[in-house]
Amino acid sequence: MEERPVTNSTLSASLLKDRLSKLSVTPLRPVAALQARVDFVPASIPRVRRLQTVVVALWTSIIPICFSFTLFLLSYPPLWPFVIIYMIWIHIDSAPERGGRVSPWFRSFRFWKFFAEYYPASYKKECDLPADRPYVFGYHPHGIISMGAMCNFGSDSTSFSSGFPGVRPHLLTLTSNFTIPFYREILLFLGVCSVSKRSCERILRKGKGSAITIVVGGAAESLSAHPGTADLTLRRRLGFIKLAIREGADLVPVFSFGENDIYEQMPNEKGTTLYKIQKKFQNVFGFTLPLFHGRGILNYNWGLLPYRRRIIAVIGRPVHVKKMNSPTVEQIREVQEAYIAELMRIWNTYKDEFARTRRRELSIID
Template sequence: MEHGRAFSSTSRSLSSASLRDRLSKLTATPLRPVAALQANIEFVPSKIPRQRRLQMMVVAVWSVMIPITCFVWLMLCSIPALWPFLIAYLLWMFLIDNSPELGGRLSPWFRSLSFWKYFADYYPASLLKECDLPADRPYVFGYHPHGIIGMGAMATFATEGTGFSEAFPGIKPHLLTLVNNFHVPLYRDILMALGISSVSKRSCSNILKAGPGSAITIVVGGAAESLSARPGTADLTLRRRLGFIKVAIQHGADLVPVFSFGENDIYQQMPNEKGTTVYMLQKKFQSMFGFTLPLFHGRGLLNYNLGLMPYRRRIVSVIGRPIHVQKCEKPSLEEVMRVQKMYIEELTRIWNTYKDEFAKTRLRELSIID
């Protein structure tokens, strides 16, 4: 009996010693995934200049503006006293208001708020003007590349963050986007105050007919090009995009190529080469909804390399020389192709002129992939 008790005591002693040994090893050797995560994430230091904090907060707010406006709308819907006004707003929005097709409700005051200056300075985003554009004619700006979201286009053509009106006095720019964006209550009103309008053919025509100085900006590559947006590359979807050139000819509007260096550098995109399941699903989504969802990541609010905010990387939008076209309501395919050739040559010239200054870390040269 005493022998049994001794054996039991020894077992407990060995078990305790073994447990302590294992726990000490576990403490000394952290779990590999956790250790790797801690090693890879670069956290923001506690002391950051106030200016940079404000820039970061402005970009963060704009990045989630759709959820914010949806939340505000739902809060308003929770107040029964407001229901008659909200119903009237929805009826007006869907049945009466044609502003997205008429150039929005551009507000110079709203476009000039310091909010947008902080937005542009975050990257920082700037524009480079190659020549003056007289305000005695309409213009069609073709913006390249699309990037993941097109933050450079937003900063340059939808706000005064980069000083567009000062650089081109008398020209009223309208950045064009998908009509779906104007189906979100409250958010649509913010877009229209910035002069953002629908990218429909009717909208383009209405704006260009508004008179001298009217201008539209089309991000030509669209959703298809966003799937090719990766740092150090400039793969453009342009060869089959003839609609914006035809619109310019029909209205006698000068075509102005714009190449935005750095637009593709502000996000990292997950591998999605043609033929992969991810790429096929993205293209299927695009065919169903008119836009696609690139799988991307950027930085976070409290770290530099994990999150959905764009990286702080310089964006320079070079606004090239205008291509004058003769007005023709029914241009032939040959005429459209001739103008497209001139457009591509001018866009290529911009790339070759500034690539060594603004694209020093490029992985390959400009390429028109489709």
Template sequence: MIFVYFDKAPEHGGRSNHWFRSCLFWRYFADYYPASMKKEQDLPADRPYIFGYHPHGVISMGALATFATESTGFSAAFPGIKPHLLTLASNFRMPFYRDIILMMGVCSVSRNSCSNILKQGKGSSICIVVGGAAESLAAHPGTADLTLRKRLGFIKLAIQHGADLVPVFSFGENDIFEQMPNQRGTMTYKLQKRFQAMFGFTLPLFHGRGMLNYNLGLMPYRRRIVSVIGRPVNVVQCDKPTLEQIHEVQKRYIDELFRIWETYKDAFAANRKKELNIID
């Protein structure tokens, strides 16, 4: 337990283990949905990258498959780029569990951690599930409601480190769990937001399937997840970017995200109930 508090690996690039990330177990994990990755173009390993993952979903299974394992072939598709999926620092306070996710290349999402990884130079990369806890409450099948407009921190970070921004849209991420109706204004939503304010994370009221039934349980439904890795948004390095510079990069990022949606929605979201929408 003492080691947990003194070990700084989650803030300094983790302890990624390629053998562990490539274990056959992860292939079975991805095949369950199935989860796959679609690459749009090569990414040269001569610069750092920030991958922005959307939507959060309830648990971000597509992000786990694509950026924390080799089950979808990330390293083969992008040679020379070392991915680090980021998560809350609280996840590294649990012995054994923390060691597993550290071997998967997972690190803390703190600003200090992000900077330490990006400073490692060429080919270093982080994946941020941008919508975070707030977006998980909007994870309902057939929808794509994003929390993005006010999320400027990762844009500023990219400019400061000269890291290209790569939007990733994961079709099907919101479909693998059903969530209790919690529209804004309802008592359920208010209680969930109060819980988030108190503890820093949300408590989605969700269900999936069971081992022997398809109607109720905590296992995710077997529904396809396709993570489309879009075209990079090129960034010019600046130590102290202005708000105008940040908004200009954000606009290009959002435009690319919508391009991904419009290009693939009929192929990968044919049964959608709503179009892509930025709600915050």
């Protein structure tokens, strides 16, 4: 048998392999193997799903889009007078405190239908809500960005108006959001208003069927938004209870199954350095900065878009309250206990149907 000659390249390859084995080093993977870490979207995705993804991408980036558009206008000097007038208008316009400039047509625009169908998001109605009184909807949990609240209450994408005729919901958000040019106009057309006390009172006093939706947990609860969990910040949130009693508005608990599942958040348990930094940031700026990720436009496992995971908001039975101008702490606590009991009933009734992958049970952590 002819013996194969030993070349320099053979020696080099043999020597490299021997050294790698001794050092227990794994050779570099081919490019194809590295790309396998990212789950790319196939080219055969239906057109409607692509539209849904584009719509969600536009909405999740709407604030930087509005800022960029403002800077573009400022780059063209002939438009400066109009921009200056608009900026002055932003500071004197009281629409966020007066119920917005809601447009039923804009709330039911097809754009929002695509937005809700992406997850998909929907609601489950447990009982009728007669439009003969005002309502305060308490939305739980906050999640990272409260996408389910936007679908069900911030727009008519899930046909809330058909399910609850005569009830006019106003989703509430931070007053600071109404200082962002153009973004504020979109919110106002959707009926989204300021969460200030003055705004809440004005809306509820507009008459029968007026309603507000408060994401009760707020910024603090977003830090607890991890998939498979339902850790609520609620025990010390008495302001919306007192508001409902003073205005004679029925309290309606809403639990949104899946709200915490659409994003993955970095581990930030209490006591960790990350948690302390986030709490300090919240104390200074009034809002939190959760570190999270979702999917991308062209892949399924890395980016800032929410995952396509079902969101179902169960709208529970109203807790009737007796109108009182100056309720005592005991009376407020009594109504709160009834509210929490109804919220727990919703969880226990539907958790096996809508939260099968839960890691633990609902808990009120604060």
